[in-house]
Amino acid sequence: xxxxxxxxxxxxxxxxxxxLPCNHSTISGTDYIHWYRQLPSQGPEYVIHGLTSNVNNxxxxxxxxEDRKSSTLILHRATxxxxxxxxxxxxxxxxxxxxxxxxxxxxx
Amino acid sequence: xxxxSQSPRYKVTKRGQDVALRxxxxxxxxxxxxxxxxxxxxxxxxxxxxxxAQQDKSGLPNDRFSAERPxxxxxxxxxxxxxxxxxxMYRCASSSSRIxxxxxxxxxxxxxxxxx
Numbered sequence: 001x002x003x004x005x006x007x008x009x010x011x012x013x014x015x016x017x018x019x020l021p022c023n024h025s026t027i028s029g030t031d032y033i034h035w036y037r038q039l040p041s042q043g044p045e046y047v048i049h050g051l052t053s054n055v056n057n058x059x060x061x062x063x064x065x066e067d068r069k070s071s072t073l074i075l076h077r078a079t080x081x082x083x084x085x086x087x088x089x090x091x092x093x094x095x096x097x098x099x100x101x102x103x104x105x106x107x108x
Numbered sequence: 109x110x111x112x113s114q115s116p117r118y119k120v121t122k123r124g125q126d127v128a129l130r131x132x133x134x135x136x137x138x139x140x141x142x143x144x145x146x147x148x149x150x151x152x153x154x155x156x157x158x159x160x161a162q163q164d165k166s167g168l169p170n171d172r173f174s175a176e177r178p179x180x181x182x183x184x185x186x187x188x189x190x191x192x193x194x195x196x197m198y199r200c201a202s203s204s205s206r207i208x209x210x211x212x213x214x215x216x217x218x219x220x221x222x223x224x
Binding site for chain 2: 085
């Protein structure tokens with residue numbers, strides 16, 4: 001099963017951009033890269049996904065390396081409400097594996 | 109319903125009892141996933157269905173755990189002869205089939221199981 005690797009935790013100051021990295025060196029050609037986040041005491045919620053090209057939506061941007069072996073979730077202006085665990089997963093028609101994610105701390 | 113619904117939200121049971129956890133996915137969603145989540149950990153895959161067919165059950169910890177989705181909609185995760193180590197949050201997620209490989213997962217609020 002394709003796996004992802006993320007730092008255990010990161011810190012950022014409020015109102016500054018945050019770059020959350022993810023390595024997925026065993027990604028296959030049909031795997032989509034999905035990002036989810038989990039706020040305290042809630043279930044995971046979808047943030048963004050992509051295949052090859054960079055993607056933007058109202059929540060975040062996703063930058064995908066040319067070889068697709070890594071990606072970066074970009075929060076353009078972090079707020080206290082963005083403090084959560086962020087999960088990078090590979091989406092395919094197989095079982096979907098979550099890692100431990102990155103716990104993002106936002107400093108006021 | 110508007111979202112994925114799970115019941116019960118909280119279940120406290122004595123060791124050795126059987127429990128059944130229910131998941132009602134978003135209407136029309138073909139894929140349904142079960143995860144277990146311990147405190148401070150990421151969701152751990154248990155099993156998933158496409159329609160009524162169980163596609164992968166490799167994450168079920170042992171034969172005390174089983175899941176079904178007989179009509180391709182509501183799913184039940186059953187744990188027989190519960191043990192204290194089964195205590196966790198059990199989460200269900202569903203996904204639309206229309207965008208099969210890209211469809212986002214929608215998670216329910218989970219069922220918190222405590223085995224005494």
